[in-house]
Amino acid sequence: MVLQFDMPARWRGFLEEVCHERITDLVHEYPDVESIEVLYEELQAFDPDFARQAIVNPVETLRSSNAALEELLKDLTQGETSKIPGKVRLVELASSENILLEKIRDEHVGSMIALEGVVSKISYVRPRMQHAAFACDCGHVTYIRQHDEQKLIRPLRCEAHEGGCDRDNRATRWRISHEQSVRVDSQSVELQELPERVKSAQIAKRMSCLVEGDLAGRVVPGDRVVFNGTIFRRPIRRGSMETPVFELFFDVHSIERKDIPLDEIKVSDEEIEKIMELAKRDDIYDILTASIAPSIFGHKHIKRSLVLQLFGGVSRVNDDNTRSRGDIHILIMGDPGVAKSQLLNYMSDIAPRGQFASGLSSTAAGLTAAAIQSTDGGWTIEAGALPMADLGLAAIDEFDKMSDNDRSSMHEAMAQQKLSIKKAGINTTMRTRCSILAAANPAKGKFRDPRNDSSGRIPELTQQINLEAPLLSRFDVIWVMIDQPAKEEDRKIGAHIVSNRQAGTPEWLIDQGLASAPISKGANIETKDGQILIDPDFMIKYVSYTKKTVHPTLSNLAKEKLVEYYVKTRISGGGSTENLDLHGVGEGVEDGRGSSLDSVPITARAIEGLVRLTEAHARIRLSDEAGVEDALSAIRIFDHWRYTLMGDNFDETSIQSGRSTSKRNIERNIKSFIILENERTTQSIHLNEILTEMEKHGAKPQQVEDILDHLVNAGDLFRPTGRDNYQPV
Incomplete structure (x- = not known):
């Protein structure tokens, strides 16, 4: 056992022997750096008993370490740099000291432990009085150490033996001398259990943490960290009364950032061999597709795109320091009852760092982030689903019903993969480097297919949901x-649902202990009805391993194929690509897709999406190079969703503008006609004249009236003498 009086001398010996170079660097780098880090294994190698004292008696041990460091700093600088705080930060504790948040108990109070989690909430950094200097009316100054941020401790008497007037606090007045007081930066941080450690149907455990000194301001919501420090108690208050029940808090001593993507998911050598064997199979894509939500019948093309989303493309930083995302964003628009939510739930379960959220979120943070006023009047920033899913996947149901706050932030979160937060005096940036899988419902309850409409009044499918272009x-x-x-498809779906439901274990048997709940089979690969399926746990490891080790680049031939497809599609107006050797590309997609001078069948932004899909396809087979076949597979998916959405006449401009090509053409003709007639006659133009003229262009009366209303509301036209007369603004 190391005795208490040995502590400063023992620390000095350790620091001189092991940390001399770090201390010298601290002298040169101060004030940018205010502390040095010491590995626990270094302390253990120096003296195991001494190292153990840092765990069982951390407050006294680490106080001695700081005192010893300050003495060494004075010796190194001949006293010139005595103001360096001289903090020793102990990091990388033994694995036995790493405690799960849900396992924290009163027995851990007072010992140094490590908590791993994700930062879910932060306050702004505020100064806290550490040593308060109180000046008496007589001029004597009394110094009082302030133990925490809960209550300011004042002197009881101006002590005579210290040179004071010997009056108590009722007979004199005290004034805080800020010039002589010592303050420290202080911040409240909330740490949440890692999502992958939270069991189904359980709520993620959270811990309120106090971060001070040079550690304050170092983390933002969404960061994965290890906090090393000590648990302390505070009584829960009811009004002004303290109760016998205590709440646990964490005093952070040091911070370790977990910046290595997916490092928390361990893959054994045996599992790596299985992954490599699978990746070599010719039917690997079919196996992975069948393994996505096997209980949901059909939707093969959608599931195949979800597989590519799981593996993702490669994020890159360009020469001009801009970032190109590798994450694939997918939107599923669908009628109620078509299994959108089930697909999202399954994807959030099998995706590393997956998060499931709803646009109708009940939390204040919502999908992005929110400023929340705390009980002490200060403000905290709480992370929503996207920052919490950083480097993972965010599955967002009811995407069309998100709050106005989320809508305003979603553009930056999806495109730049970050959130710039400037709220309540807190300026910070959260990272949202995640794939987004969103589901949306039609605004009027059910989609109406405009391709089956002869009146021209049914809007495009993308305009039937409550999402901006x-x-x-x-x-x-x-x-x-x-x-x-x-009939036939409905029969298959019905049979699948009935048989799948009967195959499940009745929940009441599980609740009464008469049957076991279905358990994950680990890394095993199972066969069902002749189809090989990959177990969800093994799927997570497959995805994690490929994302950590495989970073494909496009071959020259793959680049040429994507560029050729892009150019051919633009030239053909979204029509035939018969001269492009696609080997089955656009299966189920007819040629002869008509063009329009006002329509743009594909934009440059689409090429980036094709590259991401191509890289993901190559990553699945563990290839560092994405070839022609990868590019062709990406094009097949790309062509299929475009045809499903708009049929033969795909118009990307309608997605970006929110209006179809035909409506834009009619709108342009109406405006031109009214302007020309007004210039010729200097009179307003009657509705009947407009309808007669537009009928020559194939426009139906109701279409024309709807567009006229839109132009009036947009401020392009006005009605000078009543509803049926129009003039340009």
């Missing part, structure tokens, strides 16, 4: 799931 354009893939009666 700029936000829609951020998605790489947009699927639509329309619930239409089809």
Whole structure:
């Protein structure tokens, strides 16, 4: 056992022997750096008993370490740099000291432990009085150490033996001398259990933490960290009364950032061999597709795109320091009851760092972030689903019903993959480097297919949901799931649902202990009805391993194929690509897609999405180079979702503008006609004249009236003498 009086001398010996170079660097780098880090294994190698004291008696041990460091700093600088705080930060504790948040108990109070989690909330950094200097009316100054931020401790008497007037606090007045007081930066941080450690149907455990000194301001919501420090108690208050029940808090001594993506998911050598064997199979893509939500019948093309989303492309930083995202964003628009939510739930379960959220979120943070006023009157920033899913996948149901606050932030979160927070005096940036899988419902309850409409009044499918055009354009893939009666298909779906439901274990048997709940089979690969399926746990490891080790680049031939597809599609107006050797590209997609001078079948932004899909396809087979076949597979998916959404005449401009090509053409003709007639006659133009003229262009009366209303509301036209007369503004 190391005795208490040995502590400063023992620390000095350790610091001189092991940390001399770090201390010298501290002298040169101060004030940018105010402390040195010491590995626990270094302390253990120096003296195991001494190292153990830092765990069982951390307050006294670390106080001695700081005192010893300050003495060494004075010796190194001959007293010139005595103002360096001289903090020793102990990091990388033994694994036995790493405690799960849900396992924290009163027995851990007072010992140094490590807590790993994700930062979910931060306050702004405020100064806290550490040593308060109180000046008496007589001029004597009394110094009082302030133990925490809860209550300011004042002197009881101006002590005579210290040179004071010997009056108590009722007979004199005290004034805080800020010049002589010592303050420290202080911040409240909330740490949440890692999502992958939270069991199904359980709420993630959270711990309120106090971060001070040079550690304050170092983390933002969404950061994965290890906090090393000590647990302390505070009584829960009811009004002004303290109760016998205590709340646990964490005093942070040091911070370790977990910046290595997916490092928390361990893959054994045996599992790596299985992954390599799978990646070599010719049917690996079919196996992975079948393994996505096997209980949901059909939707093969959608599931295949979800597989590519899981693996993702490669994020890159360009020469001009801009960032190109590798994460794939997918939107599923669908009628109620077509299994959108089930797909999202499954994806959030099998994706590393997956998060499931709803646009109708009940939390203040919502999908992005929110400023929340705390009980002490200060403000904290709480992270929403996207920052918490950093380097993972965010599955967002009811995406069309998100709050106005989330809508305003979603553009930056999806495109730049960050959130700039400037609220309540807190200026920070959160990272949202995650794939987004979103689901949205039609605004009027059910989709109406404009391709089956002869009146021209039914809007495009993308205009039947409550999402702005700029936000829609951020998605790489947009699927639509329309619930239409089809006898044979409905029979298959019904049979699948009934048989799948009967195969499940009754929940009451599980609750009464009469049957076991279905358990994950680990890294095993199972076969069901002749189809090989990958177990969800093994799927997570497969995805994690590839994302950490495989970073494909496009071959020259793959680049040429994507560029050729892009150019051919633009030239053909979204029509035939028969001269492009696609080997089955656009399967189920007819040629002869008509063009329009006002329509743009594909934009440059789409190329980036194609590159991401191509890289993901190569990553699945563990290839460092994405070849022609990868590019062709990406094009097939790309062509299929575009055809499903708009049929033969795909118009990307309609997604970006929110209006179809035909409506834009009619709108342009109406404006031109009214302007020319007004210039010729200097009179307003009657509705009947407009309808007669537009009928020559194939426009139906109701279409024309709807567009006229839109132009009036937009301020392009006005009605000078009543509803049926129009003039240009």
